[in-house]
Amino acid sequence: MANTSKTGGYTVVDEGLASSRPNKTPRLDADSDPGSASRSRDLVKGKPVEKDGPLTVQIQDFVAQALDGLCDNSLARLKFCLRVILTRESRDILPTTYEGVFNDCRVVVCAGAKGAALYDVLVMELDRSCCNLRNELGKAVEDQDSIDWLNRFVQVCAWFEGQVMLIRALLAYLDRAHVLKTPGHLNIHELAFTSFRRHVLDYMNIIDLIQAGVRDWLSWERNEGTENPRRVYIRDLVTHLVNHGAYSVIFERFLEHAAQRVAEERERALIVFQPTTVSVVERTARRGLLEGRLDWLASGAIVPLMKARAADQLNTAYSEFAAVEGLNILCREFKIYVQNDVANIIKDTEHEGTMVERLLEFKVFCEGALQTAFVDPQTKQPNREFSYALTDAFAYGFKVRRNKPAELIAKHLDRLMRRGQRDMSDPEFDQLLDSVLGLYRYTDDKDVFRSFYHRALARRLLLERSASDDFEKAMVKKLKEKYDPEFGMGDHMFNDLALSRDLLYEHRARLPEGSPQRNLSVMVLQRSHWPFASRKKDVDLPLWMQSALAAYVEFYKSKHQGRKLDWDHSIGTATLKSRFASATKDLTVSLYQAVVLLLFDESVELGYKQILEATRMDEGELKRTLQSLACANKRVLRKQPVGKDVNETDVFYFNSEFTDPRAKVHINSIQAKETPEESTRTQSHIDSDRKHYLDAAIVRILKAKKELTYEQLKTQTIEAVKSHFMPEVSVIKMRIAGLVEQEYLRRGEDDMNRYIYVA
Missing domain, CATH: 1.10.10.10 (Winged helix-like DNA-binding domain superfamily/Winged helix DNA-binding domain)
Known part of the structure; x- marks a missing residue:
């Protein structure tokens, strides 16, 4: 059989497979359209084509060959352009416009799929450029003093950062279409800055030159007693060092230098002086190196070291500051950094979903630093001032946003209690819960946490979503005894559920064997103990359901005189046995969903207004219920017209073609989740x-x-x-x-x- 594709009224057939008869006749009579004359003059293998026969086309791979050539030319041009852009004071000019460079990148990465080759070229050119910059800086020191050399370094950094910005814009397709899809590849900005640090900032001679310039500037200002006119070089230097993540290196080296010099002085003193004099020499050397620089060193060291989670270097800083009685300065900067970082995490509304995880990670590091870096050498215990500073900093950081942190901590605990310990041991899971409660201590909005936790606990218990009743009870006990006595309401909730189960067993025991009412499950809750308001309007249940509830009410009143039962069906659930074309399945649904689905036992199709009239459900509830049944992933109903939203003119049908690999299917209901509206109401x-x-x-x-x-x-x-x-x-x-x-x-x-x- 011929492999065919249809075009313009003729059948185009791969040569060698064509039959003698056309598979399709022309849409128009012969020569009746303007293109027929040219078509009749077309030749295949030197012979005219028959008007009523198939058109035979021989396909050659001209396009692929042309594309390869185009990509190779574009890649070569991009390599030359990168060489020009990354060469300071280059005498060459770009062979094309910036738009041309951008288009060449698109051709290479998207059309030619040669992003890896272009990435390798970029790596090579960046390394070459950074090596040249290092050599330039090394030679510049020969004809400049140390402070002027800092200006040359600043100029080199500014030029390189500007060129990187330009390359990012020109090679945007490399970042978007290649780097993002290639695990382990750095984006252009990270790649460039990594290369600069490796080939320039990590070289000892460059670091020594930077330190010499800063040291000479400091000495000049102290000796002259006035501001050095080149102080702006230092400010610009700090900006570029921070941009490249190398700011901490300079200060770490300074502290290491100080420690080394003090050790040298001590060693000499041990040889020539009496032991009582050694400590004086050591203290004097340290003061000479650090005094007058403590504020500068503290503010310069804490930020990068904390960001890098460098506990060892923090311990070095702590030791040096302790030796010159400057711990109050270091502690002050530590507190400022922690407070600002906590506040930034809490104010980050864009990443609100991970707020608690980020706070926990930061708190774990800070507490670890207290145990390893900020330790009193005499007592071997964490410095109390740093401990107090950490607590105060978290508390002040939480104040930047009212209510929300407490709400998110409660919701994070809810997720943990639903998920359970999984592969963690009981002590590990208990420790994780304690760490989250440690954040709860810092919030002023204890009532917000209590309200959201209370609501979440009620949903977990009523919907049987909790991973462990034991952990639930332990958590309530811990909250009540250590944090807030009002959490004692949790005990009442557990008592209500236990009494409800006993009543239900007794009710079922009175029913005859095989009675459908034995399938009824009821929980009797005291309204004062549960965070749900009474409902002014609820759904109309089918008569047989109402009959089952009436029988339970009669039983309950025989046990408890003078009590009134109000039914709340919003969090009820049901299991329906449903017959589909493929198989019979058990559907686990909300009670609202069950009431709607049961209507289709008697009708093939129902309009929205008919369903509303039959159920008398709140319109918002009904629309969400229909949406979950007809518009979500598991569509046991079909809707006309098709769409994600439910409108009053929609018509619904039972989807007999519904399939699912499982015999028991859970249909998610919006009522089972806390919506933004419910959060606002809370x-x-x-x-x-x-x-x-x-x-x-x-x-x-x-x-x-x-x-x-x-x-x-x-x-x-x-x-x-x-x-x-x-x-x-x-x-x-x-x-x-x-x-x-x-x-x-x-x-x-x-x-x-x-x-x-x-x-």
Whole structure:
């Protein structure tokens, strides 16, 4: 059989496979269209083509050959362009425009798939350029003093960084289409800066020249007692060293140099002086090297060393500062760095989802540094001032954003309790939970954490999503005993569930064998112990479901006189046995989903308004329920018209063609997850509770004191509620004004700034 493809009304056939008969006749009669004359004159193997026969085409790989040649030319041109761009004061000019370089890169990387070859060329040219720059700097010192040489170094750095920016723009396709898809490859910026550091900044002669320039500048200013006009070189130098991640190297070498010089002085003193004099010589040498430079060294060393997680170098810095009684300066810079880093993590709304993990990682490093780097040599214990500084820095860092850190810590714990310990041992998992609770200590918004944790705990228990009841109970006990007594509500939740199970077993025991009501599962919860508000509107259940619930109500009231049961179906679940064309499957769904699906037992298709009328569900709930059934990955319903959103004009059908490899299929429901709207509602409830809490605290304080000035009342109110949350002063002022209007308080007649309790 011929391999064919259709084009322009004729069948194009690979030569040698064509049959004598055409597979398709022309769309038009012969010579009736303008192109027919030219087609009839076409030749194949020197012979005219028959008008009613197939068109035979011989295909040769001209395109591939031409593309290879084009790519090779573009790659060669790019290599020359990179050589010109990365050569300082080059006399050559680019053979093409910047747009031409950009297009050549696109041809090589995208069309020719030769990104690896271009990447190798770039590596080679960067290494060549950096070696030339190092040689240039080495020769420049011969005709310049050390401070002027720093200016030459700054100029070289600025030129190189500018050229790297240009190359990144011109070779954008290399970064996007090759580097991102190649594990282990550095992007252009990282590749260039790595090469510069390896070939320039890691060379001892360059580091010595930088240190000599800085040292001579310092000596000049101290000896002259005035500002050196070339001080700007030092500022620019620091900027470029930070850009290249080499700032710490200079200060590390300075500290190493100081330690080495002190050791040399000690060694000489041991030979020529009495032992009592050795310590004096050592102390004097260290002071001569470090005094007057401590602020500079502390601010310069802490930031890069903390960023690099360099605990050993931090210990060296600690030892040197301790020897000259400068630990307070080092501790101050340590606290500033930790506070700023914590604040930056918390303010990073773009990466909010990993906030807790990043805070934990940083806290683990800081606590490890306390144990290894900032250790008192006499007691062998972490320096207490550094420990206090770490605690204060985290607490201040948390203050930059109200409420959100507490909410995210609670949600992180929720994920851990759902996931469980997996391959961790019990002690390891318990330690992980403790580390998260360690962050909870730093937040002022204890009530926010409690509210979100309480809601998450309730969902885990009611939906049976918790990995371990034992860990749940242990966590509630820990929170109650170590952090907040109000977590005792968790005990009541566990008690409610235990009593509910006992009642359910007793109810089922009274039912006859085989009764469908034995499948009913009910949890009776005391509303005061659970964080769910009563629902003003709920779904209409099928009659047989209502009958089962009525039987349970009758049983419950026979056990407990005078109690009322309110049903909440929003977090209920059901298992439906559903027959599809391929097989019968058990669908695990929410109760709302079950009510909707059961409607299709009697109807082939239902419109949105019909479903709404039959269920009388809240419209928002109904749309989310239909969306989960007809628009998600597991579509047991079909929707017309097809789309991701549910509209009032949509029509729904049971999807008899639904397939799934599992016999038991879980259909995710939006109701089982906390939506942003629910999070907002929770926050609104917290704000409302805070107002009542403040009102109660203000009245209680004034009832005891009878009268207070505004400042006294404000201070005592903050003190009374700070274990739950830190109120804003403006809110306190507003609550006081509200209580005056309600005549719980009154202002003093002679002093309007004094408040008096109204009995």
